[in-house]
Amino acid sequence: MQTRRHFMASSAAATALLGFLPRQAKATVSFETLEAMSASVQLAPDGYPATDIWGYGGTAPGPILRVAQGGRLQRRFVNSLPQASSIHWHGIRIDNAMDGVPGLTQAAVEPGDGFDYDFTLPDAGTYWYHSHNRSAEQVARGLHGALIVEEGTPPDVDREEVFVLDDWLIDPETGQIPGDFESPHARSHAGRMGNLILTSGVFDKTMTVQRNERLRLRLINAANARIFVLGLIGLEGWTMALDGMPLPAPEPLDEVLVLGPGQRADLIVDVTAEEGGTAYLARVNEARGAPQVTFRVRGQASLARRGIPDALPPNPGHVIDLSGDSVNLTLNMEGGAMGGLREAMFNGEQVGFRELAQANQFWAFNGMVGMPDSPMATLDRGQIVRLTISNDTAFPHAMHLHGMHFREVLTDNTLGPMRDTLLMDSSERREIAFAADNPGDWLLHCHMLSHAASGMMTWVRVT
Numbered sequence: 001m002q003t004r005r006h007f008m009a010s011s012a013a014a015t016a017l018l019g020f021l022p023r024q025a026k027a028t029v030s031f032e033t034l035e036a037m038s039a040s041v042q043l044a045p046d047g048y049p050a051t052d053i054w055g056y057g058g059t060a061p062g063p064i065l066r067v068a069q070g071g072r073l074q075r076r077f078v079n080s081l082p083q084a085s086s087i088h089w090h091g092i093r094i095d096n097a098m099d100g101v102p103g104l105t106q107a108a109v110e111p112g113d114g115f116d117y118d119f120t121l122p123d124a125g126t127y128w129y130h131s132h133n134r135s136a137e138q139v140a141r142g143l144h145g146a147l148i149v150e151e152g153t154p155p156d157v158d159r160e161e162v163f164v165l166d167d168w169l170i171d172p173e174t175g176q177i178p179g180d181f182e183s184p185h186a187r188s189h190a191g192r193m194g195n196l197i198l199t200s201g202v203f204d205k206t207m208t209v210q211r212n213e214r215l216r217l218r219l220i221n222a223a224n225a226r227i228f229v230l231g232l233i234g235l236e237g238w239t240m241a242l243d244g245m246p247l248p249a250p251e252p253l254d255e256v257l258v259l260g261p262g263q264r265a266d267l268i269v270d271v272t273a274e275e276g277g278t279a280y281l282a283r284v285n286e287a288r289g290a291p292q293v294t295f296r297v298r299g300q301a302s303l304a305r306r307g308i309p310d311a312l313p314p315n316p317g318h319v320i321d322l323s324g325d326s327v328n329l330t331l332n333m334e335g336g337a338m339g340g341l342r343e344a345m346f347n348g349e350q351v352g353f354r355e356l357a358q359a360n361q362f363w364a365f366n367g368m369v370g371m372p373d374s375p376m377a378t379l380d381r382g383q384i385v386r387l388t389i390s391n392d393t394a395f396p397h398a399m400h401l402h403g404m405h406f407r408e409v410l411t412d413n414t415l416g417p418m419r420d421t422l423l424m425d426s427s428e429r430r431e432i433a434f435a436a437d438n439p440g441d442w443l444l445h446c447h448m449l450s451h452a453a454s455g456m457m458t459w460v461r462v463t
């Protein structure tokens with residue numbers, strides 16, 4: 001007869017076995033991992049020291065993730081960093097639980113822990129993923145990468161290139177990233193600017209192309225604060241999509257393309273420079289212009305250029321109809337150096353600007369500094385929201401809404417392109433409209449990451 005002791009021992013063994021087996025079983029179907037880890041990489045030009053970074057898979061930017069439109073992205077995020085972290089999937093119309101915002105949609109993933117990200121991707125386009133914990137530090141250390149959602153029928157081009165634009169702050173003597181991620185000056189002014197501008201982790205990115213070759217360029221501004229002002233030299237083309245979303249018709253790019261932090265653009269360009277010549281994607285706001293990407297033209301792809309490309313197929317849904325009822329909201333941005341902010345609510349108390357500065361906080365949304373406990377608005381699912389944003393500060397800001405794209409309401413009451421990040425100049429007042437059609441708690445913040453860390457953060461709830 002089985003003794004009680006024997007029974008307990010064997011049931012404990014059985015429990016242990018049961019506890020063990022499912023984990024084993026799960027491991028065989030587990031997601032591919034995306035591991036955030038330390039690594040040493042050569043970012044600076046040859047002759048300079050290598051740089052210690054934090055990167056997904058040990059590279060910066062991380063691996064390009066590609067998924068078919070309507071498909072599913074499944075990754076086990078493994079945090080091998082010395083800090084807690086999370087991944088935000090920027091611009092994705094995502095299940096709220098997968099949005100990667102610690103304290104709002106999930107707990108930060110502690111060192112040594114993991115988190116399974118699993119979501120569908122309804123919209124084709126150029127997106128990106130990045131850390132959303134201590135992001136002013138973690139994104140600057142390299143935790144970002146491209147997320148490409150491919151159309152069922154891709155446009156007719158000869159090749160595609162993904163260019164992640166970033167600026168790194170590197171000590172040229174040591175090659176290392178200075179640890180002053182909470183610099184009061186960066187926080188209170190334009191944000192943390194780098195001294196080494198890279199394209200997909202490469203200094204002076206150069207590639208060989210052919211005359212009349214047609215390229216699709218997917219540009220992503222992954223910088224903490226830098227605004228890229230870009231132009232084409234020896235290339236001619238069109239803006240096809242902004243922030244992932246196709247424009248109704250290709251827009252000739254004959255002036256500059258401005259990309260604020262977090263923003264993306266899809267271009268189709270033809271190489272028009274002569275054989276043996278050089279073409280550039282260039283930063284045209286710098287003295288005499290500076291090459292972002294250099295294209296050496298060798299040979300000829302065809303005798304003549306092709307015609308104007310067809311528009312990219314529109315993404316499904318995204319209806320913003322202003323003819324019916326709407327909820328009207330306002331967001332006043334105040335603070336920063338030379339901003340004249342006298343006082344604001346911080347941690348439940350009204351405090352003066354000097355006291356805020358001592359707490360290393362500088363910015364307010366509607367008189368409130370930092371992430372409020374309650375949402376700035378609770379919206380019924382499906383409501384149309386019109387949000388007027390006033391930038392009463394001396395600096396530009398890149399306002400990013402999670403979970404839903406918006407369109408700008410232009411002065412003639414027409415709607416601008418669909419975006420997820422709006423770059424606003426100092427003293428501007430702009431209106432955006434969106435359909436609150438994705439339930440959950442969604443962040444609305446400045447994508448100058450030092451600004452987000454020092455006050456510019458709020459959220460809306462869609463019920």
Ligand SMILES: [Cu+2]
Binds near residue numbers: 398447451
């Ligand atoms: Cu800002």
